[in-house]
Amino acid sequence: MSQKVVVIYSGGMDSFTVLHKALQEGNEVLALSFNYGQRHVKELELAANVCKQHGTPHKVVDITAINQLLSGSSLTDDIDIPEGHYEEESMKSTVVPNRNMILLSLAIGYAVSQEASAVYYGAHSGDHAIYPDCRPEFVRQMDVVSKMANYEPVAVHAPYLDVDKNAILADGLKMGLDYSQTWTCYNGRDKACGKCGACVERLEAFAANGVEDPIPYEA
Amino acid sequence: MSQKVVVIYSGGMDSFTVLHKALQEGNEVLALSFNYGQRHVKELELAANVCKQHGTPHKVVDITAINQLLSGSSLTDDIDIPEGHYEEESMKSTVVPNRNMILLSLAIGYAVSQEASAVYYGAHSGDHAIYPDCRPEFVRQMDVVSKMANYEPVAVHAPYLDVDKNAILADGLKMGLDYSQTWTCYNGRDKACGKCGACVERLEAFAANGVEDPIPYEA
Numbered sequence: 001m002s003q004k005v006v007v008i009y010s011g012g013m014d015s016f017t018v019l020h021k022a023l024q025e026g027n028e029v030l031a032l033s034f035n036y037g038q039r040h041v042k043e044l045e046l047a048a049n050v051c052k053q054h055g056t057p058h059k060v061v062d063i064t065a066i067n068q069l070l071s072g073s074s075l076t077d078d079i080d081i082p083e084g085h086y087e088e089e090s091m092k093s094t095v096v097p098n099r100n101m102i103l104l105s106l107a108i109g110y111a112v113s114q115e116a117s118a119v120y121y122g123a124h125s126g127d128h129a130i131y132p133d134c135r136p137e138f139v140r141q142m143d144v145v146s147k148m149a150n151y152e153p154v155a156v157h158a159p160y161l162d163v164d165k166n167a168i169l170a171d172g173l174k175m176g177l178d179y180s181q182t183w184t185c186y187n188g189r190d191k192a193c194g195k196c197g198a199c200v201e202r203l204e205a206f207a208a209n210g211v212e213d214p215i216p217y218e219a
Numbered sequence: 220m221s222q223k224v225v226v227i228y229s230g231g232m233d234s235f236t237v238l239h240k241a242l243q244e245g246n247e248v249l250a251l252s253f254n255y256g257q258r259h260v261k262e263l264e265l266a267a268n269v270c271k272q273h274g275t276p277h278k279v280v281d282i283t284a285i286n287q288l289l290s291g292s293s294l295t296d297d298i299d300i301p302e303g304h305y306e307e308e309s310m311k312s313t314v315v316p317n318r319n320m321i322l323l324s325l326a327i328g329y330a331v332s333q334e335a336s337a338v339y340y341g342a343h344s345g346d347h348a349i350y351p352d353c354r355p356e357f358v359r360q361m362d363v364v365s366k367m368a369n370y371e372p373v374a375v376h377a378p379y380l381d382v383d384k385n386a387i388l389a390d391g392l393k394m395g396l397d398y399s400q401t402w403t404c405y406n407g408r409d410k411a412c413g414k415c416g417a418c419v420e421r422l423e424a425f426a427a428n429g430v431e432d433p434i435p436y437e438a
């Protein structure tokens with residue numbers, strides 16, 4: 001059923017695929033990106049271009065002011081970005097306190113104000129080990145609480161919740177998506193580092209699908 | 220049991236009472252206020268003074284940037300503030316989309332970063348009719364989702380959830396609190412208007428307790 005939905009769209013490959021999935025379902029899509037003081041803005045620039053191509057309204061909200069509340073994560077603080085896999089203990093330093101509840105609550109507020117009936121976001125099973133706020137029970141509870149928090153209920157939907165990044169990419173490739181329009185690397189340099197946790201998982205997903213990643217890498 | 224807790228403290232009489240209740244329970248309190256572009260900052264100034272008196276750390280976070288997401292409420296937009304009781308239909312224009320989920324999610328993030336184990340806020344039964352995000356089922360569900368969203372669980376606690384504003388004031392008066400250090404009026408003028416929904420409920424609470432409200436009114 002076609003409906004008006006808000007998609008949390010970071011510009012990375014997961015949310016890029018979610019955006020296209022929501023569009024392909026025939027929904028009226030409102031894209032929402034957050035500027036939280038990322039080390040680079042490449043993701044946001046790519047997101048803006050993609051939305052322009054589709055004629056999809058795209059809102060970027062500056063939430064850098066709330067970083068003072070959430071100290072301790074390497075994505076916005078001056079901590080070294082760890083290398084390796086998400087499963088490793090070191091990746092816990094990339095956990096931003098209560099990140100997804102904050103982003104979802106803002107997206108739900110936006111949905112209410114725009115009379116949209118759902119918020120889509122790109123949680124997937126590969127993040128379950130390290131990020132508690134990507135787990136199925138969290139998504140289910142957010143859906144429950146979201147539906148009771150406002151006069152008009154807003155559903156919380158993570159279409160790839162039960163599959164991993166490889167399957168997301170497989171679905172996107174089947175849709176014919178061009179992943180050169182996405183950015184994943186945690187480091188803020190011109191080319192992707194190929195070593196941070198985000199790059200490693202991205203490269204593995206492309207390898208698993210037998211496809212070459214179209215973005216440039218340093219190594 | 221004494222613990223470290225975050226209190227969402229607007230500077231109004233309810234959260235002022237919650238703050239003192241949390242202190243009187245022997246907790247280590249971190250006060251958290253939000254600047255969301257209120258028509259006046261009197262509440263925030265009073266909140267800062269009160270925290271200073273107690274030596275309570277007080278964080279004020281500017282979240283005005285998110286107003287662009289949440290259009291349609293008269294508390295921040297240029298809509299006339301309705302007069303009368305909260306129960307009336309017109310008061311619905313004071314409902315900010317998803318307000319309490321947003322503020323709680325930020326406060327929970329702050330609690331995680333400060334290693335606090337609970338967030339206190341001033342929801343009460345008088346708000347149940349108009350504000351879905353002040354109802355017991357909402358608070359219970361936020362507590363559930365909060366405890367699963369992060370490595371260290373944070374409880375959501377509304378100590379006055381089951382009583383009304385009259386009872387909150389009665390408790391505060393029993394604690395010997397000075398309500399001249401609070402502000403409630405929705406209008407941004409020097410004296411309280413005495414007519415907006417917030418003033419009407421405040422004045423009724425004082426009348427119900429047989430005490431004169433110490434703040435100055437226009438009428």
